[in-house]
Amino acid sequence: MGQVVLKGINKFYDSVHAVKDVNLQIRDKEFVVFVGPSGCGKTTTLRMIAGLEAISSGDISIDGNVVNDLAPMDRDIAMVFQNYALYPHMSVYDNMAFGLKMRKFEKPEIEKRVRNAADILGIGELLKRKPRQLSGGQRQRVALGRAIVRHPRVFLFDEPLSNLDAKLRVQMRVELKKLHLRLGTTAIYVTHDQVEAMTLGDRVVVMKDGVVQQVGEPLELYNTPANKFVAGFIGSPAMNFANVKVTEANGSLLAENAGLRIKLPEEIAQRLRGHVGRDITLGVRPEDLTVAGAGDDLSFDATIEVVEQLGSEILLDMKVGDGVMVASVEPSMRVKVRDKLRLAMRPSRLHLFDAKTEAAI
Amino acid sequence: MIEGAIWRKWVFFYAPMALFLIFLLFPFYWMVITSVRPDGELYRPWNAINYNPFWTWKPTLDHVRYLFEETLFAHWLWNTMFIALVSTAISLVCGVFAGYALSRLNFPFAGSLGTGIFITYLVPQTLLFIPLAEIIRNYRLGDTPWSLILTYPTFLIPFCTWLMMGYFKAVPKELEECARIDGASRWQAMLYIVIPVAIPGILSAGIFAFTLSWNEFIYALVFLSSPEQKTVPVGVTSELIRGDVFFWGPLMAGALLGSIPVAIAYSFFVEHYVAGLTGSVKG
Numbered sequence: 057m058g059q060v061v062l063k064g065i066n067k068f069y070d071s072v073h074a075v076k077d078v079n080l081q082i083r084d085k086e087f088v089v090f091v092g093p094s095g096c097g098k099t100t101t102l103r104m105i106a107g108l109e110a111i112s113s114g115d116i117s118i119d120g121n122v123v124n125d126l127a128p129m130d131r132d133i134a135m136v137f138q139n140y141a142l143y144p145h146m147s148v149y150d151n152m153a154f155g156l157k158m159r160k161f162e163k164p165e166i167e168k169r170v171r172n173a174a175d176i177l178g179i180g181e182l183l184k185r186k187p188r189q190l191s192g193g194q195r196q197r198v199a200l201g202r203a204i205v206r207h208p209r210v211f212l213f214d215e216p217l218s219n220l221d222a223k224l225r226v227q228m229r230v231e232l233k234k235l236h237l238r239l240g241t242t243a244i245y246v247t248h249d250q251v252e253a254m255t256l257g258d259r260v261v262v263m264k265d266g267v268v269q270q271v272g273e274p275l276e277l278y279n280t281p282a283n284k285f286v287a288g289f290i291g292s293p294a295m296n297f298a299n300v301k302v303t304e305a306n307g308s309l310l311a312e313n314a315g316l317r318i319k320l321p322e323e324i325a326q327r328l329r330g331h332v333g334r335d336i337t338l339g340v341r342p343e344d345l346t347v348a349g350a351g352d353d354l355s356f357d358a359t360i361e362v363v364e365q366l367g368s369e370i371l372l373d374m375k376v377g378d379g380v381m382v383a384s385v386e387p388s389m390r391v392k393v394r395d396k397l398r399l400a401m402r403p404s405r406l407h408l409f410d411a412k413t414e415a416a417i
Numbered sequence: 418m419i420e421g422a423i424w425r426k427w428v429f430f431y432a433p434m435a436l437f438l439i440f441l442l443f444p445f446y447w448m449v450i451t452s453v454r455p456d457g458e459l460y461r462p463w464n465a466i467n468y469n470p471f472w473t474w475k476p477t478l479d480h481v482r483y484l485f486e487e488t489l490f491a492h493w494l495w496n497t498m499f500i501a502l503v504s505t506a507i508s509l510v511c512g513v514f515a516g517y518a519l520s521r522l523n524f525p526f527a528g529s530l531g532t533g534i535f536i537t538y539l540v541p542q543t544l545l546f547i548p549l550a551e552i553i554r555n556y557r558l559g560d561t562p563w564s565l566i567l568t569y570p571t572f573l574i575p576f577c578t579w580l581m582m583g584y585f586k587a588v589p590k591e592l593e594e595c596a597r598i599d600g601a602s603r604w605q606a607m608l609y610i611v612i613p614v615a616i617p618g619i620l621s622a623g624i625f626a627f628t629l630s631w632n633e634f635i636y637a638l639v640f641l642s643s644p645e646q647k648t649v650p651v652g653v654t655s656e657l658i659r660g661d662v663f664f665w666g667p668l669m670a671g672a673l674l675g676s677i678p679v680a681i682a683y684s685f686f687v688e689h690y691v692a693g694l695t696g697s698v699k700g
Contacts, residue, residue: 106594108598129597129598141594145616154601
């Protein structure tokens with residue numbers, strides 16, 4: 057079992073309110089990812105779950121027991137650190153066995169568990185080596201091995217892939233996912249990389265300035281972001297935003313700014329009845345922009361400033377009015393810098409945010 | 418490294434280095450040559466026909482023999498060794514724990530306490546020996562090895578603490594946190610993880626402390642009086658300089674034999690000691 061419940065968690069460092077009233081229920085066997093920019097409180101939250109930071113107020117419980125005052129060793133958790141934190145003076149075997157030795161396991165049992173974990177991770181050959189004789193990826197595996205030999209109730213990961221190079225990171229990401237499917241242990245994972253969050257998480261918690269912005273499954277965050285921050289943070293390249301004013305003409309609603317004048321379709325107009333005459337933020341993802349055909353409503357003119365050929369797609373950096381937008385188009389399209397294009401937004405994929413509160417409308 | 422023609426290397430690298438080496442090593446050479454030179458050569462006037470200050474054709478071990486047979490040099494050596502080892506051990510134990518506490522336990526005023534300890538190290542011994550002499554007398558420790566074993570830590574502990582503080586700060590905090598999640602108490606995490614990782618730092622602190630107490634002069638001069646209690650630096654200078662007569666041969670032989678243990682200690686631990694100074698902990 058490994059159910060973790062955070063209830064009204066706060067953390068103050070002197071006068072800084074680092075984590076603000078976090079409430080979260082993590083189910084058994086779930087892989088939950090905390091994501092956000094640096095300083096958003098995600099690592100602090102993880103360290104509070106681990107017991108490495110005191111909680112200023114609120115309750116953390118694991119499997120129904122409040123663990124606020126339990127020492128890290130008594131919470132039955134295992135943690136993987138960003139810098140791996142391998143004990144430099146111990147062999148790989150001793151690194152992995154340390155936690156079991158501390159808990160007074162029998163020697164044969166320790167041996168069995170370490171061998172088993174080493175086999176799962178493919179580091180059986182390395183057991184006699186010292187950490188400094190290992191590559192980055194191997195160290196990462198040893199750190200994982202040290203966590204899994206303990207068979208804890210919860211795994212905690214603190215940006216475990218950040219110190220690896222890009223290629224290895226992708227590879228380890230897949231292995232982590234496989235490992236989780238195989239072991240089925242509850243995992244809480246902290247990262248600043250939204251791709252890791254999207255690919256690994258059963259659910260993703262987006263944080264900013266110590267506040268949880270949205271909790272949801274990856275596609276839920278992608279398709280229906282709760283506010284402008286989540287919309288801009290999840291997805292790469294990031295969502296395009298345009299500040300527009302909602303106006304009414306001939307019974308239909310228009311969204312206007314210096315370079316845009318878009319007639320809003322009926323189902324969107326319904327949601328904006330209350331915002332006539334006010335500013336809102338329009339959001340549209342790069343892949344939801346297409347070259348406009350004759351009948352497209354939500355179309356506008358753009359001038360290409362940069363063409364980025366990625367092979368699988370082309371990213372167009374464009375000037376629209378006095379703003380910029382990025383569109384992702386088919387790789388077969390022939391375009392060059394300073395071309396003028398007429399683009400259209402997919403009506404069903406349009407996101408609307410209140411200009412002041414930044415909440416989704 | 419210097420680039421370009423070979424003569425540039427010689428002029429700008431080898432020649433200055435050679436000069437520097439001669440400058441540094443000449444006193445040692447002088448010490449060695451004097452300690453094996455017969456008295457007849459040592460006290461020959463400079464304008465004698467076969468005057469040759471830098472070399473001898475008749476090396477002798479008379480001075481060493483004199484040192485061991487006519488003086489209490491063996492005693493001094495033993496005293497120095499005993500005092501240096503015990504006071505180093507005391508200071509290391511205190512320094513390691515204090516350094517750990519000051520760098521890792523976030524108690525109020527830890528920072529200013531650390532600075533305070535360092536400042537006590539800066540108080541010159543030439544001032545401190547006066548009040549210490551009073552204390553030594555009150556506790557009737559004068560003329561015993563304990564007068565030095567208990568006073569050397571007054572400068573060794575601040576020194577070790579300061580060095581260990583810096584070293585412990587360089588040990589990643591995560592190592593300890595990981596150990597504590599792995600099931601170790603704070604005490605076990607320190608014992609099994611932090612201290613083994615800090616061994617190079619502890620060794621260099623130990624070597625420094627040992628050298629400082631081995632070479633210490635003023636406390637030994639003040640607190641010890643009978644010849645059989647003296648340490649090497651004090652014994653050699655007080656027993657082999659009588660009035661204005663310098664017994665150069667035994668004096669130099671004593672200095673030479675007295676510096677050998679320190680040289681051995683250094684060469685033995687030199688790798689750890691360099692690692693300790695550069696503070697490198699590779700994960």
